Structures are given as structure tokens and as C-alpha cells.
Amino acid sequence: MALKINLNADIGESFGKYRIGNDSELMRIIGSANIACGMHAGDPTVMHDTTLLAHQNGVSIGAHPGYNDLWGFGRRELKMRLPDIEYLVAYQIGALEAIARANGLAVTHVKPHGQLHNMAIVNDGIATAIAKAVKAVNRDLIFVGLAGSEVEKAARKLDMRFAMEGYADRTYEDDGNLTSRAQPDAVIKDPQKAVAQVVGMVQEKAIICKSGKRIPAEIHSFCVHGDEPTAVALARAVRDGLEKAGIQVVPLTEMGL
């Protein structure tokens, strides 16, 4: 039986007259789209168009909730009370659900955006606030977060469907954490190295550290980026490399979670 993997990307981050990203190209590469929900990016019309575009490409639809900080694109640290985070996340999931449902489509996963995700990775309270919102809104939703992080722990405690996420373009330390961006070798820019990392991690069911060490872990989804032409080229290479290795790229809903 063929190996399967999911690729996900942040999509639908345009706003009004402002266009951003390479959505139509990315949609042909990924299996699942994390769609902005109108707070850090996106607006109702962009959300509508993006759910349709995902459907046309056989890509499953996820909510990508973030801080309500359009100026900062959800990338600035914002200290919110935990209940505010919980309801803000529920709000955004519901907004996308309704727009998808109006098109006969369904939201099937949730991945937090930018600084909200970054803070949740290391902060139990924030991770749990998000997880509670996801589960309370719809317990069938697949929660996507960094493997080994507080996000994963929160999801496990709440007994939720959880997708372990890995990175195609980032290196790993021996403890399984991502190499800090302060290090020169944190980011993988060579598409063939990214392909090797992803194919290896899928085939070996392990995180491959930059030292060569293997940490057993079943990654369900790799995050790819589309903000620059080089990022799209890398994502394309990853997709092609996976297929060449006989690994099928599927929506998260087909990962058996």
C-alpha cells in the first residue's frame, strides 16, 4: 500500500483590494489549505473565493485563525486573556464554516496562524485555549500543530483529532526542536535538500535531525510556503519529489486521523 502524506499551506490572505501570495499555484501543490478568517488577513469575499478554489483543486479546507491585527498580519505578539483567545478562535472557525457550508463545503481542520501558533507552541495556556475552542466548535475537526509542542500536548489532553506537522524548509536539532532562525543553517533553501528531508521523514517515520539523528515520529503534514516565488518553487519540488518516491499527497481528511 502506497505511503501517504499531507502538504498544507497558508492561503487566502488577500484583503479587499490587497492581493498577496500565490494561491492558485499553491492550490495545485498542497492537499490542505489553511484559510485566513478575516482577523489577521482575509475578508468574507476572499474566504468565499478561496473555499471554492480549494474545492476545485481537491484541496481540503481548514480554518487559519489569528490575532485580530491586520496591520501586523497576525505576526506581532499580543497578550490576550485566555478566554478572549478561546472565543476569538471559535469566532473565526465558525465564520469560515458558514461561508464554506453556503458553498456546500466543510471545514475539516484548524491550524493557528503566525504569532498565535508561535505562542501556543511554548505556552500551555494558549495552546489549551485554542484546543478547547476547536473541540467545542466541532469535535470532528483535525487540529494541526507542531509535533512535540504544547499544542500537541493540549490536543492529546483533550483527546482530539490531531495532525503532527513537520517542516520541509527548516532544520531540526537533536531534541526535535526547530533550529533557531538566529542560526545560519535554520532554513533549507535548496529544494533537493527539502525533498530529501520530507521523503526521508515520511519513509522512515521519523524526524531527521541535521546531525543525522532520527527521532521516531509520524508526521502527518508538512507545511509549505507561498509568499515568494522561491518558496513556491521549493513547494513544487517537494510535491514532485514525493510523487517520484511513490508517496501520495492527500488531503488531511485522508490521513486516517
Next chain:
Amino acid sequence: MALKINLNADIGESFGKYRIGNDSELMRIIGSANIACGMHAGDPTVMHDTTLLAHQNGVSIGAHPGYNDLWGFGRRELKMRLPDIEYLVAYQIGALEAIARANGLAVTHVKPHGQLHNMAIVNDGIATAIAKAVKAVNRDLIFVGLAGSEVEKAARKLDMRFAMEGYADRTYEDDGNLTSRAQPDAVIKDPQKAVAQVVGMVQEKAIICKSGKRIPAEIHSFCVHGDEPTAVALARAVRDGLEKAGIQVVPLTEMGL
């Protein structure tokens, strides 16, 4: 069998540190709450608190979508493209649905807010855009709009559940339209006159015009206001007057729509 009627009011219009309205008092008077959805007013936390408050008072929960114009409180005319209106309405309904569902509750009606409602009353395109959104998001939702308006026509065309709305504190012309606010007798300030109008319209199943003329019409819900102490007093009087007349105030969901 006892006569029944619904009273509805706009609720949950606070935002962050800004408090507005008399929600806790109104909740003891009405049968259904139109809850702001974060665009013209309201925020996720206010929405959460308000759905719980409604539930505690046996009040059914409705979405109250408006223009995304917090400064203008949704009361300024804003010319949007019709598809933008449609998705904006779907967005807001979904946001409230998710927050309600996270509390084990359900949104059961939708009433457009302020200028969005005013424009829909006289504009077929806007009325239809809103109606399409309501139906597409959840065809069980009861759409609330002014009896005899373009909103009602749009709902009829789409074969939706529709609640005819009347006013306790406004007078009617012989053609069934509200007297223009430019006229001195447009607004009813005397609570006993408001009581008489409402009780009469329920008992006679007719709109009672200021001339005394009756226009057969089954009003399902009367709108009351809470922005000023006098408005709350009038609403309280209407509720008491209805009960004294043996007419039961119930949620919209119990109006047999």
C-alpha cells in the same frame, strides 16, 4: 388555546471596554435576542457572554449581522457589492453559531441590523443577498424582517422560514408602512399606547394604522429597544400588557414558523 407572540431586541452591542445597552434587563422582557456579531458592534467575548445570558433567561438566540463599521455602529449607509453583502452576512452568522455551539446552544434566527436592514427593506438586491446567505448557511434559520418589505418578498421567493416583524413604538400609515420619522407622530412614547397597539395587533391579527384602519397581517414578533431607560420601561410595559391580556411571550422557535 392561548395567543402567543414574540418580542425581540438588539443585544450584545458592547465592545471591549465599551459597555452599551441594558442587556440584563431586556433579557427578562424579550423572547428572542438579536446578538451583534462583531462587525457593527460586539466582540467574540461579548458574544460568548451574551449567548449564555440569553440561555439563562430562556431567550432564543439570533444573529444580528451588520455592516463592518464600528465607528458608525452599522447605522451609516455603505454601498457594498451584493456578493460582499452575502458573504459578510454568512460570516457573521457562522461566527455566532460557533460561539453558541461551543456553549451547547444554537442560533435559531437572523435579523439584519441598522442600515443594512433599512436598505434591505426597500432594495430587492440587498434583501435577496441577505436572504440567500441566511438560507445557504442553515435553512432552518428563521429570517426576521419588516412585514410587507422587500425583505419579506425575498424570503418568500426563497421559500424560507420568515417571521413578520412589527413595531411597538412606531405608528403605521394606511398602506402598512411605518410613518416617516420626519413626522411628529412617528414614534409612540406613551407605554400604554404601545401596549394597546401590540395587544390589538396580536388579537386582531392585523396591522393597526394610526387612522384606525386594520390591515390583515399576522405579526410574529415585535421589536423593542433598550438603548435608553425610557425604552426599557416601554418594553417592560409591553411585556406586562401582553401577559395581562393573556398573550404569552415566547421564543421565535415556538411561534410555529
Next chain:
Amino acid sequence: MALKINLNADIGESFGKYRIGNDSELMRIIGSANIACGMHAGDPTVMHDTTLLAHQNGVSIGAHPGYNDLWGFGRRELKMRLPDIEYLVAYQIGALEAIARANGLAVTHVKPHGQLHNMAIVNDGIATAIAKAVKAVNRDLIFVGLAGSEVEKAARKLDMRFAMEGYADRTYEDDGNLTSRAQPDAVIKDPQKAVAQVVGMVQEKAIICKSGKRIPAEIHSFCVHGDEPTAVALARAVRDGLEKAGIQVVPLTEMGL
């Protein structure tokens, strides 16, 4: 003595991570920049960067106030109370003035943006509200508006410095109004036709209607656009055509207003 003319363009409409327009190219073409002030577009950092960029190009700095409607990019009709418009315009001019002044620079003109300008062109009340704000903030500011419009009339009544604006890429009817965009010949796409219109209008001190009719009028500034590559090419052609005809492109401050 050489003929002089000003070219102006809307600039600095990026917002946070969202980039829009071709500012660096346009800055080499125009004499004066209309800089967005954070309501319909722009943010404080973009405003800072844009004032510096203008200075480096010898381009004079103008405020480009618009509706506070980022989603609609200031292009949607919004019915505001006249005093609200007045203070909103003052607010935006002041914000840009302070950012310019912190860089040792000065705001020297104001041109209303998008739908605010469109509505002012035909609405005396709105035109006057804007004009009052401009004059009250700084009576040396040059107010830029469509020649022959309510904006011009309001400026004349208030005895303000006013720059008559013409269009390089729009045709004129015999009454001096722009041909409606509903007409097929409303927009000039051929750069050489645009050049001919502009050069002719400057040399003949007249509006040249599409019929060939001349209406005596001294245009001080032509508006060019940068939202598409073809628009930049047309603007470039207009600049080159003016110089070839011996007409100097200067900042508005050098137009003797």
C-alpha cells in the same frame, strides 16, 4: 519663459505586509504625491517611508485623505455626517504633517481620495466640509480638485489656494465634464493620445473636449495612475511628451498658486 505643469499621483497605499502600486517608478514621473493617511490605505510606517521617497525624488508631499474603510479601499460610498467628514479630513492631514515634519518635510497640498472625492465633486456639503478642514488646518495648503466641480466652487468660496486638476487618460464632454465610464470612449489607453491631450491643454490653456471643442481653463495638475503596468507606461509617456514639448513638470508648490 518655459511652460510648467504638475503631474500628481496617488502614492503610499501599501498597508502593513500588503504592498500595492508602483511607487518608486511613479515618483520619478510626477511632481507631487498624494499620500494615503492610514484610513482607506497606508499606515504610519508606510507614510514615513513615502514622505522620504518623495523628498528624494524632488516630489512635493500632499495628504490624500479618504474614508476609514480599508476593506473597500475608500472606494465605497459611505454616508457620513458632514462634521464627521470635516474632522476625519483634518485628522488625516495632521497625521501626515507630523510624520513629514519629523523628517524635516512639509505637507503642501491635499487631494481627497476615491469615493470621498467622487462624492465631493457633485455634493456641495461634502465639498465644503473637506475644504473647511483643509483651510482650518493650514491655510497655505493647496487644495486639489476637479476643475469645474463642487470642490472647486467650495474652494473659491473659502478663498483658498486651489489647483485645477485635469485628466490625462479620460475624455471630456462638451460641457467640460468627464465622459461617463459607461461610455466606450471614456478612457484613453493610447499613450500618444494622452500625451496629445495633456500637451494641448497646457499649451492652449483649455480643456480639449473629445469633439475638438476648447473650453478655456488653466489646468494646474494632471492626475496619473500607477495601479497597473500600463498605467505607469502611460504616465511615463505623458512625462516624456511634456518634456519633449518643452513643458517642465514641477511640484505643485512651483505652480504659482
Next chain:
Amino acid sequence: MALKINLNADIGESFGKYRIGNDSELMRIIGSANIACGMHAGDPTVMHDTTLLAHQNGVSIGAHPGYNDLWGFGRRELKMRLPDIEYLVAYQIGALEAIARANGLAVTHVKPHGQLHNMAIVNDGIATAIAKAVKAVNRDLIFVGLAGSEVEKAARKLDMRFAMEGYADRTYEDDGNLTSRAQPDAVIKDPQKAVAQVVGMVQEKAIICKSGKRIPAEIHSFCVHGDEPTAVALARAVRDGLEKAGIQVVPLTEMGL
């Protein structure tokens, strides 16, 4: 010669239909108003009305710039890049200056709001970004900040006009810092104790610590609050107590800074 002191308060924090605070009462108590500038609170129309109200009460006008976070009322920590803070502060000062100038009035001081002030108190970079903006916009502006904080240090380094601020309703530790709000005795609720602290600090030209220790310091302005009726009562008592002690409450512009 009579002793003089300034009282300042945050004012003009209403937004659109949302009313907050007790501005008209506070205006009769204070000498200088910190007026919200449309980011954490306030809107152009509220700013206009508030500058006029200050003028009518002989109260000097200050800008009260904050984070652009209306939902959080500027009280949530937001990590901005330092240049973004600098331009955001300049933006807000300029916006208020223009609205004041249109009324023939002038902005004469700046006090940062809420979390922006809190972070500046302990963060040299943020304090300096704000100070640079204030000085660059208008070097005659009086910068108001907590005595002994990083804000004071930044102002001293930039050789700015600086007003040392003290608190009427907070206790001080022996090192001159405010007692942490986590401590039960952090806040002074008894109006007579507040009066004694303020009068003592003015007469003795010293910070009076809760231990009784005196730290020589010339406080120029005490901050009073108006968000609750008890706060207004305390502010009123402080004003009356100062006058009874023969200490005159004056605008910051009359403090000889």
C-alpha cells in the same frame, strides 16, 4: 508665591456611539487633559469635541497616543518594531494637533497611554522611540511620564521638556517605584489619604513612600482617573485638598517646564 501643581487625566476615550468616562466632570478638576487620538480610543469627532471642552474649562490639551487596539483599549501588550512605534506616536500627535489647530487651539503635551506607557516605563527602546517622535513632531511639546522611569531617562537624553508625574491614588516603595498592584496596599481608596499624599509631595518636593521615607523629587503633575464614580470623587477631593492647602492647580504650560 503660591505653590502650583498640575493634575492630568485621560479624556476623550469615547468612540462613535460608545460613551465612556466622566469627561465633563473631570474637566472641572484637572489642569491638563490627555486626549485619546483614535487608536486605542477616540475618533475624530470625539477629539474635536474634547479639545473644545478642554478649552472651555481652561484645561491644556495633550495627546494621549496608544496602541492601535480598540478592542483591548490599548491595555494589551503588543510587540511592535521600534520604528513602527515612533511613527505611530507621531501620527497620533499630528492628528490631534490638526483638529486642535482647526479650533484655534494647540497641543502642548504628550503622555503615552496604557500599555504603551507601561512598557516604556521599563523599556529603554520603547521609551526612546516615543520620546524621539514627540521631539521630532514639535520640540516645544512637554513630554509627561513617570518620574524615575525609562521614560524620564529617554527625555533627559534627548534634552526635552519633561513633566515628572506622580500618582495620587498609588503608594510608593522605598526605592521610588509604585507598589505592585499584586500588593493589597497598592491602591489608595481613601480620598483623604490621597489628598495628604499629594499635598505632602507638593509641599515637601519629595516622593512620600508608604514607609514614611521621603525621596527628593519635584513632581509636576499628578494623574487622576475618571473611569468610575469613586475615582471622580477622589479626584475632586484631591483638587479641593490642594486648593485648601493654598496650592494652585494649573495647566502644564504654567508649570515653568
